[in-house]
Amino acid sequence: MEFNKDQTVVGFVGTGVMGKNMAGHFLSAGYQVHVYNRTKAKAEDLIEKGAQWQDSPGELARHCNVIITMVGFPRDVEEVYLGEQGILGNAKPNSYLIDMTTSSPALARRIYDAARERQMYSLDAPVSGGDVGAKEARLSIMVGGDRDVFDKVLPLLEFMGTNIVYQGEAGAGQHTKMCNQIAIASNMIGVCEALVYARKAGLDPTTVLKSIETGAAGSWSLSNLAPRIIAGNFAPGFYVKHFIKDMGIALQSAAEMKLDTPGLALAKSLYEQLAAMGEENSGTQALYKVIDK
Structure with a gap:
């Protein structure tokens, strides 16, 4: 056709x-x-x-x-x-x-x-x-x-x-997307922790980002979502509630394969804390609010 x-x-x-x-x-x-x-x-x-x-x-x-x-x-x-x-x-x-x-x-x-x-x-x-x-x-x-x-x-x-x-x-497309979400989950923790650390250390997070986003720490989340965090923009490009859903699917699929994914489990628990704060309809970059308590 x-x-x-x-x-x-x-x-x-x-x-x-x-x-x-x-x-x-x-x-x-x-x-x-x-x-x-x-x-x-x-x-x-x-x-x-x-x-x-x-x-x-x-x-x-x-x-x-x-x-x-x-x-x-x-x-x-x-x-x-x-x-x-x-x-x-x-x-x-x-x-x-x-x-x-x-x-x-x-x-x-x-x-x-x-x-x-x-x-x-x-x-x-x-x-x-x-x-x-x-x-x-x-x-x-x-x-x-x-x-x-x-x-x-x-x-x-x-x-x-x-x-x-x-x-x-x-089903292979969905399994591949689970790999994608697993990689993002732990990475988002790192992105948020790095930005909070920069601010606590008295650094300008935007200037820090210029140094780290193109090096070994570089990632899509660091380049695209960190600037939103710095600007205080937590509008959804991807909803927190949908990310929690994805992590749940990934954890269930991993369990069926008898695979332990501790980073994924930690990320899901942190995002559940974020949702409990009333942020389920925010973007995934709002995880910053949990790290910056």
């Missing part, structure tokens, strides 16, 4: 911080786009730009042959795909289903199997890069599913990302 603009109708479920920009790239490229979000107000910008609103994931699925989902939690993914008004019960055979939510590898395999039974094609394709990556179409996309399906939809994924890697069979 060629995904040209005359034959391809894109459906996008989930138009929040990330999804709104991701869906917008298809509109900008001239594709017909249908959208659904639990809160319609979050889709208004896209509707004003030409997207067509649908009242449920199932209704959206009936109009589209490529359906992309970017929702919050595994329970949302399950409802969107397997629920009474879900995608799998309403999409046409030969539809392409791409879940870009960070979710459970086991659930990704369930959706893959259910899609295959209905002659549909399913990929799990979680992303990394935050709100900036979504806006600038340079997300890192890690993909699980059948290789031939990945090869076919790659031109569509390129509207949203630049580092797009096929990782293996169904």
Whole structure:
């Protein structure tokens, strides 16, 4: 199948911080786009730009042959795909289903199997890069599913990302995203501790950052989130509550593999403290507030 603009109708479920920009790239490229979000107000910008609103994931699925989902939690993914008004019960055979939510590898395999039974094609394709990556179409996309399906939809994924890697069979994309989140979890502790240390030592954190962000300590979080911390900007590029969810999935998957991840466990406990402070809807950089008590 060629995904040209005359034959391809894109459906996008989930138009929040990330999804709104991701869906917008298809509109900008001239594709017909249908959208659904639990809160319609979050889709208004896209509707004003030409997207067509649908009242449920199932209704959206009936109009589209490529359906992309970017929702919050595994329970949302399950409802969107397997629920009474879900995608799998309403999409046409030969539809392409791409879940870009960070979710459970086991659930990704369930959706893959259910899609295959209905002659549909399913990929799990979680992303990394935050709100900036979504806006600038340079997300890192890690993909699980059948290789031939990945090869076919790659031109569509390129509207949203630049580092797009096929990782293996169904669930492999989600497992890769868990690796990503595990690496970020401990790193964010280090970023926040370093900035608090700099301030306590009487240093200018911005000047310190100039020295350390390009050396061995360098990381995406240090370069992109540390400046936000210094500026007192704790708005979400990625929500604390969603990061806690991701760490929970990673800890469960690690336990199933009999793998001990002490850094991940510590990070989750600190982020849970942050959420208890009323910061669950802040960005992940708000961990600074726990370290700087």
